[in-house]
Amino acid sequence: MTISPPRIGGLDVQGWGDPEDPVVLMIGPPERLSPGWRQWVRAMVEAGRHVLIAPVLEPGEEAAALRGLLIDISSRPAILCSAETLARVAPALVVTGPALASCLIVVGDTPGEAAAILDNLPLLTLDPAALHEPGETDEAAILGFLERQAPREALYYQSGSDPRTLRDALGCFATGVTVVTTLDETGQPVGLTANSFSSVSLDPPLILFCLARSSSNLERFQRAEHFAINVLHIGQQPMSGAFARSTAERFDGVAWETWETGAPILSGSLASFECATHQVVEAGDHLVFIGRVTRARFEPRRDPLLYFRGRYRRLHFA
Ligand SMILES: Cc1cc2nc3c(=O)[nH]c(=O)nc-3n(C[C@H](O)[C@H](O)[C@H](O)COP(=O)(O)O)c2cc1C
Numbered sequence: 001m002t003i004s005p006p007r008i009g010g011l012d013v014q015g016w017g018d019p020e021d022p023v024v025l026m027i028g029p030p031e032r033l034s035p036g037w038r039q040w041v042r043a044m045v046e047a048g049r050h051v052l053i054a055p056v057l058e059p060g061e062e063a064a065a066l067r068g069l070l071i072d073i074s075s076r077p078a079i080l081c082s083a084e085t086l087a088r089v090a091p092a093l094v095v096t097g098p099a100l101a102s103c104l105i106v107v108g109d110t111p112g113e114a115a116a117i118l119d120n121l122p123l124l125t126l127d128p129a130a131l132h133e134p135g136e137t138d139e140a141a142i143l144g145f146l147e148r149q150a151p152r153e154a155l156y157y158q159s160g161s162d163p164r165t166l167r168d169a170l171g172c173f174a175t176g177v178t179v180v181t182t183l184d185e186t187g188q189p190v191g192l193t194a195n196s197f198s199s200v201s202l203d204p205p206l207i208l209f210c211l212a213r214s215s216s217n218l219e220r221f222q223r224a225e226h227f228a229i230n231v232l233h234i235g236q237q238p239m240s241g242a243f244a245r246s247t248a249e250r251f252d253g254v255a256w257e258t259w260e261t262g263a264p265i266l267s268g269s270l271a272s273f274e275c276a277t278h279q280v281v282e283a284g285d286h287l288v289f290i291g292r293v294t295r296a297r298f299e300p301r302r303d304p305l306l307y308f309r310g311r312y313r314r315l316h317f318a
Pocket of ligand 1: 177191192193194195196197209210211212214215216217218240243244245246307
């Protein structure tokens with residue numbers, strides 16, 4: 001079992017298993033769910049689930065904090081909690097439209113009110129005394145239920161409804177992965193992972209990427225007159241992870257070179273584009289950087305690193 005990064009949605013969560021796997025979120029002190037909760041976690045991890053345990057939250061703040069957590073988790077999680085906890089947190093699971101969870105596993109009787117709010121969610125009620133097949137363990141019941149769950153119908157986003165659904169809809173567009181780089185005023189290389197890359201125009205040769213206003217490197221990119229876009233190949237997945245984490249040491253151990261502008265060109269990338277900043281367009285919570293390509297290089301024999309539905313993928317030729 002591995003421990004995953006501890007902060008999601010501004011909360012300290014405990015995590016087990018591979019962060020790329022579908023998430024099961026446990027809410028409430030796990031020891032109150034069952035004395036065997038550790039076995040549940042182990043079984044779920046072994047069955048390919050990423051198990052997160054939300055911290056115990058202040059009454060009154062619970063719903064808002066939980067909603068922040070759910071929006072930040074990279075996939076719509078299964079929720080595992082007691083009936084008592086569910087009664088308090090059910091409003092956080094629904095904004096408008098589809099719930100922020102994929103299904104519910106509730107220990108004890110599901111309170112009527114919560115059940116009404118969560119009418120459309122697949123539900124497993126775990127009541128060891130009454131509901132199990134003879135001989136079926138809790139773990140088997142949980143795993144069987146999780147395996148059977150899949151989205152039952154198309155999901156809809158409407159203006160004003162939850163950002164989670166919009167993110168999931170956008171995640172249906174498969175992209176490559178790039179590391180966008182520049183040099184700051186002191187000559188230090190800066191860079192971050194970005195999949196918002198797009199070609200724009202051939203004549204003149206323009207490309208773009210979108211940078212979050214929240215980026216710690218926003219001003220550096222705004223001040224620099226050049227940037228480079230490095231398209232990653234499948235072997236550069238660790239680099240994508242490193243350039244997406246908040247750490248000052250992203251370039252440690254990374255081979256890079258410069259061409260004409262000084263913007264770091266990551267050696268061995270699938271393709272690199274050196275650009276002069278052509279236009280910066282403000283667009284909501286991002287800035288769109290449009291660059292005029294001054295030089296490009298590509299490697300014709302490698303496969304791209306892909307990103308789809310919040311996970312890294314590779315090309316599959318049938
Ligand atoms: C696959 C992937 C694609 C990403 N695409 C973008 C993007 O297009 N724009 C962006 O601003 N952040 C994107 N990010 C998030 C940044 O890489 C991440 O927030 C990074 O820590 C920002 O670092 P900074 O604040 O130092 O700039 C992406 C992350 C991943 C893993």
